[in-house]
Amino acid sequence: MSARRLLAWAILIAAVLFFALPLIGMFEFSLRARRGTWSLDAYANVLKDPQFLGTLAYSAVLSVVTIVLGILIVVPTAFWVRLKFRRFRPVVEFITVLPLVIPPIVIVFGYLRLYNTSSWLPLTGSTTGTDLLLSLGYVTLSLPYMYRAIDNGLGAFDLKALTEAAQSLGAGWGRILYRVILPNVLVAVLSGAFITFAIVIGEYVFAALMNRPAFGPYMVWTGSNKAYEPAALAVVAFGLTWGAMGLLQLAATLSTTGLSKTRLSKTRRTR
Amino acid sequence: MGHLDLVHLEKAFGATRVVEDFTLSIAEGEFISLLGPSGCGKTTILRMVAGFESPSAGAIRLAGADISGLRPRERNIGMVFQSYALFPNLTVRQNIGFGLEVAGLPKPEIAPCVDEMLALIGLDALGGRYPFQLSGGQQQRVALARALAPRPRVLLLDEPLSALDAQIRVSLRTEMRAIQRELGITTLFVTHDQEEALSISDRVVVMNKGRAEQTDVPFAIYNRPATSFVANFVGALNTLEAVIENATGGHVRIADLTVPLGRQLQGQKGDSIRLAIRPESFRHGAGAGGDIVLPAVLEDVHFLGSVIRIRARVAGQLISVDSFNRPDQPPPPVGATTALRLSASDILVLEAS
Ligand SMILES: Nc1ncnc2c1ncn2[C@@H]1O[C@H](COP(=O)(O)OP(=O)(O)O)[C@@H](O)[C@H]1O
Numbered sequence: 001m002s003a004r005r006l007l008a009w010a011i012l013i014a015a016v017l018f019f020a021l022p023l024i025g026m027f028e029f030s031l032r033a034r035r036g037t038w039s040l041d042a043y044a045n046v047l048k049d050p051q052f053l054g055t056l057a058y059s060a061v062l063s064v065v066t067i068v069l070g071i072l073i074v075v076p077t078a079f080w081v082r083l084k085f086r087r088f089r090p091v092v093e094f095i096t097v098l099p100l101v102i103p104p105i106v107i108v109f110g111y112l113r114l115y116n117t118s119s120w121l122p123l124t125g126s127t128t129g130t131d132l133l134l135s136l137g138y139v140t141l142s143l144p145y146m147y148r149a150i151d152n153g154l155g156a157f158d159l160k161a162l163t164e165a166a167q168s169l170g171a172g173w174g175r176i177l178y179r180v181i182l183p184n185v186l187v188a189v190l191s192g193a194f195i196t197f198a199i200v201i202g203e204y205v206f207a208a209l210m211n212r213p214a215f216g217p218y219m220v221w222t223g224s225n226k227a228y229e230p231a232a233l234a235v236v237a238f239g240l241t242w243g244a245m246g247l248l249q250l251a252a253t254l255s256t257t258g259l260s261k262t263r264l265s266k267t268r269r270t271r
Numbered sequence: 272m273g274h275l276d277l278v279h280l281e282k283a284f285g286a287t288r289v290v291e292d293f294t295l296s297i298a299e300g301e302f303i304s305l306l307g308p309s310g311c312g313k314t315t316i317l318r319m320v321a322g323f324e325s326p327s328a329g330a331i332r333l334a335g336a337d338i339s340g341l342r343p344r345e346r347n348i349g350m351v352f353q354s355y356a357l358f359p360n361l362t363v364r365q366n367i368g369f370g371l372e373v374a375g376l377p378k379p380e381i382a383p384c385v386d387e388m389l390a391l392i393g394l395d396a397l398g399g400r401y402p403f404q405l406s407g408g409q410q411q412r413v414a415l416a417r418a419l420a421p422r423p424r425v426l427l428l429d430e431p432l433s434a435l436d437a438q439i440r441v442s443l444r445t446e447m448r449a450i451q452r453e454l455g456i457t458t459l460f461v462t463h464d465q466e467e468a469l470s471i472s473d474r475v476v477v478m479n480k481g482r483a484e485q486t487d488v489p490f491a492i493y494n495r496p497a498t499s500f501v502a503n504f505v506g507a508l509n510t511l512e513a514v515i516e517n518a519t520g521g522h523v524r525i526a527d528l529t530v531p532l533g534r535q536l537q538g539q540k541g542d543s544i545r546l547a548i549r550p551e552s553f554r555h556g557a558g559a560g561g562d563i564v565l566p567a568v569l570e571d572v573h574f575l576g577s578v579i580r581i582r583a584r585v586a587g588q589l590i591s592v593d594s595f596n597r598p599d600q601p602p603p604p605v606g607a608t609t610a611l612r613l614s615a616s617d618i619l620v621l622e623a624s
């Protein structure tokens with residue numbers, strides 16, 4: 001083995017240890033709730049806590065609402081920009097990365113100022129209103145990922161020709177979006193959706209400042225009040241996020257095998 | 272008044288005029304080709320008829336009614352694209368049925384229509400496949416069926432065969448023409464391939480720089496080109512430089528040969544003009560007829576099977592001569608001198624260009 005390869009391996013192993021050790025340590029710590037032996041007591045406590053399932057369910061429902069709203073906003077926008085307003089693409093791309101640049105705390109204060117009980121649209125006056133506002137905030141947070149994913153998806157086929165073909169067959173915009181565009185960007189939409197799910201499950205700032213019972217604040221509260229349970233909770237949250245990532249990977253793999261199938265059949269095709 | 276009338280159509284993108292004063296009347300059931308080099312505005316005309324571009328001036332009338340104000344989806348005009356543009360997420364059947372579904376036809380009525388279309392394009396067995404499981408030629412047939420299924424009032428085809436390889440191109444164009452005849456659908460076909468246009472069209476419009484240079488039946492386009500652009504673009508053409516000897520008598524001089532053209536010429540003695548002759552107009556060898564004789568030196572002889580292609584020098588100018596192969600007449604040897612014969616009526620006089 002050459003010195004270069006050795007170095008490469010050393011760097012790889014160091015990197016793996018750097019990321020893995022804290023996780024292993026955390027996992028090991030989460031098993032120590034019972035003195036002198038390893039046990040799953042901390043996990044049992046976490047799962048027993050009604051707040052755990054309550055906040056998790058709340059965040060999960062919120063993430064689904066966020067994903068649906070995000071799709072409804074982003075798909076038509078990205079479609080329209082690609083089809084008719086190519087000139088404005090840089091502008092729209094800039095706007096979509098703003099949530100990465102502006103700290104969430106600033107965004108949420110902006111929302112609270114705009115939609116508080118004495119404003120023109122008092123969304124925070126009711127729980128439903130606050131939930132909606134929170135969801136819309138999460139749409140903003142996931143916008144950079146959602147937009148990029150869907151825009152890439154739209155670039156993978158001849159958008160203009162398909163749209164015109166559908167138009168010449170009599171289809172209106174709604175049908176074109178629903179029957180032609182959306183099915184062809186579904187994989188891209190899925191990957192955007194999973195990232196959104198991961199963001200919403202772990203988010204703290206928005207939920208805490210709007211005082212809603214989401215999973216993020218629950219994790220933080222547990223962290224400052226219990227000993228072993230936070231580690232167990234972190235492992236569970238980590239597992240959930242990885243589950244979402246795994247699904248994303250699966251969707252991506254399925255789509256690429258779909259693509260290679262296309263390619264194969266092209267090279268193999270007969271007249 | 273025809274079925275589809277394009278009246279003084281104009282289209283400008285910014286300051287560039289892409290289509291200029293384009294007028295064409297298409298009868299019901301007629302198959303018309305727009306033929307011209309890339310960038311001459313063929314696609315733009317088709318897109319104006321389909322409604323994807325709006326004309327800068329002029330009118331588009333379908334069955335007498337102006338359709339310029341209608342949206343593409345309100346026109347009921349079928350379109351086939353070079354890139355097929357099949358919906359990748361739908362099967363062949365669903366693709367073909369798309370227009371019928373949009374039109375609000377109930378499912379049980381869509382199925383027999385789709386079956387009929389599948390039979391028409393000869394793909395009965397492939398209805399369940401997705402577009403990526405089909406060859407290019409099959410995809411384009413599905414695209415044709417999809418466009419025809421809602422019984423459009425006009426069919427537009429934008430270079431539908433350009434992405435296919437040569438063999439399929441020829442067989443599919445014949446098939447398309449047969450289907451068009453069977454359905455009697457008014458068709459506007461765009462191509463830059465002259466053989467394609469000449470072989471399947473009722474009439475051909477030769478276009479150049481956004482204008483129609485000549486609109487006529489293929490036989491006339493080829494044999495009586497109205498402009499030098501048409502003469503050069505359609506078919507192979509030899510040009511010979513000549514000088515007018517006698518304008519009213521129709522005599523010209525090619526080097527030291529005097530040639531009677533048998534028609535009055537514009538210009539006067541001493542003016543130089545260009546004569547154009549198709550490679551297949553020359554005859555040579557035993558028994559060749561023709562009132563004009565040009566001595567030629569053979570520089571190159573290509574035996575292509577059914578055709579013998581000769582490069583010959585006439586009065587210092589290189590020309591190309593095509594003749595059919597005949598078993599009793601072997602190709603002449605390179606370097607030989609021969610007499611090329613032709614009729615005065617085979618010579619086109621090109622205006623200076
Ligand atoms: N949307 C457009 N904006 C600006 N120029 C265009 C547009 N569409 C076509 N053109 C120009 O118009 C000319 C004719 O194009 P087109 O109709 O596509 O030609 P053809 O189909 O004969 O090749 C070309 O020079 C092309 O660059």
Ligand SMILES: [Mg+2]
Binds near residue numbers: 313314315430
């Ligand atoms: Mg074109």
